[in-house]
Amino acid sequence: MKRTRYLEIGTSSGYLLLLAVLGVLVAGGAGAAWFMEHQGHHVTGMDNQVAWGMPHVFAVFLIVAASGALNVASIGSVFAKVEYKPLARLSGLLAIALLAGGLAILVLDLGRPDRLIVAMTNYNFKSIFAWNIFLYNGFFLIVAIYLWTLMDPSVAKYGKRIGLLAIGWRLVLTTGTGSIFGFLVARQAYDAAILAPYFIVLSLAFGMAAFILVMLVAFNGSGRTLGGALLGRLRNLLGVFIAIALLVVTTYYLTNLYAAEHQATVRMILLDGGSVTTTFWIGQVLLGSLIPLGLIYHPLFRDSRPALASASVLVVLGGLATMYVIIIGGQSVPLVLFPGMEVSSSFFDGSFNPYAPSLPEMALGLGGGALALLLVALGVRVLPFLPDALPDTAAD
């Protein structure tokens, strides 16, 4: 196997156009955050019933995808599959970028983002959020060191160990993200230990889809050769991850359906939940899972890059739908304070809570996604993250 050469990408007109588009989206997100902070959150679709909205949908998606984006690097170094190695740098870069994008959204949506320093200096160690602050910062640090071992031959010998730490860290990180919801004992749709492994499976799928898309765009855009053999492996992995995620979500709903106390909740999300129900069946199940599985496994699309790219785009959109169902759906279901009773109040007790995202929320979410991609685009321009070519011979 020949030695891989890494090269920064050049500045083409297409590259500049990409930077411009992403820059506009990032500016839009920043503007939206400024508007929300000055007006107060009443300009959003969020309220005292649905306290976490579209910014959280985007942010949690990006954070979950970040940990999954490290898949390729982990397979290459920890599991010693050398054919994945040339892509490890891009995998690490994407992981850092996605996490940064997600965290930017989360911070800018705070009621008091100016108090970020308070969050960094006052810790309540019983809070999963407080743990996550450490887990996220640790992830940045570990992946940055990991990238260093990949790019600097003098420290390359530590690569395997730091890679092992990175894979362990990211499993804990995603467990922490899933536990943000899993530990909410009072909420009917949460309070489930399965949410932690569910988030890990989702991270594998979202991260893989994001990686495939970034990789295809990067290689095509810079005119570099990308062999089909490695793509075929990534395609299969993506298919397996989507299938496992479907299995876990089925288990989650079937288990809840068995318990009488959760039946009303499941009914609201799967049948009577308006936009939540539509997002589940059309977004998460059909567009986000079944059609991608068809595109991946149907013999008609074997070795088709457009099919793989489409499947990946759908998994990303389905991922956002999945987060919408978990985050918005979970809050739309009313808290049950008095089981078996009909409940009403001026504070919407006992009723399904509607939610409609506002433009600033969408702009903030999209801005965070664009920030992640902008970081990748800048990264591959200034540092040698991308192999100059990756023909099949390199992957054999």
Add this chain to the structure above:
Amino acid sequence: MSEQPIDRYRRRLLGGAVAAGTLTLAPGLFLHRLAEAKPDADPVTSIIRWGLLVDTNRCASNCTACVDACRDEHGWTGHDRPRSDAQWIRKVELRDPATGREVSLPMMCQHCAKPPCVDVCPTGASFKRADGIVLVDKHICIGCRYCMLACPYKARSFIHEELSHQKPYSPRGKGTVEGCTLCVHRIDVGQEPACVEACTADGRGALLFGDLNDPKSAIYQALAEHPSTQVRADLNLDLGVRYRGL
């Protein structure tokens, strides 16, 4: 003899010094008097556990005296946006579908002994005082709203807009989370919470406030004598607010 410029200067300097001294010392002396006036200047202690007993048999469905009193006391008037306006206390109407029996009750922060909002708060802004009152430290609340997701009772509200004309004893702020304080500012000077006072004066005396730890208190004796309920007792949060007649 005409006054020398140097004397004028001395006089102004001395006058200024006296004024500055007065300004420096006076608030200290004044505050010292205030502190002495406070009946319970001692530190808050866990010997006391403040609590409420709601007798739903006495709570009328058309009565909102407790809600109105709380709103006046703390100034959480709305902006005609019911979904994002704060509600520290609300009347909840229950109906048993099997029998049609109806119950009306006030719902607010239940001042849990093991509050989920305190557990999840990343900065420690949600905290429980030694005497059982659950509060938000507005200075370190970052507005993440995790406590709102964790609270089983929907007792927390987020401030969605700029506020003005606040009550000095009940500070609130855009971008932070708030909820019932059990009128801690009144309790600390020996008064009952505003809702309890209003229910006694204008309602039917459905609210009983007192020390859950003191065997001689009326609330302790009432709880010892008659059955009572904690809402969502399955969560085992050991609530400071108890209900009768549910």
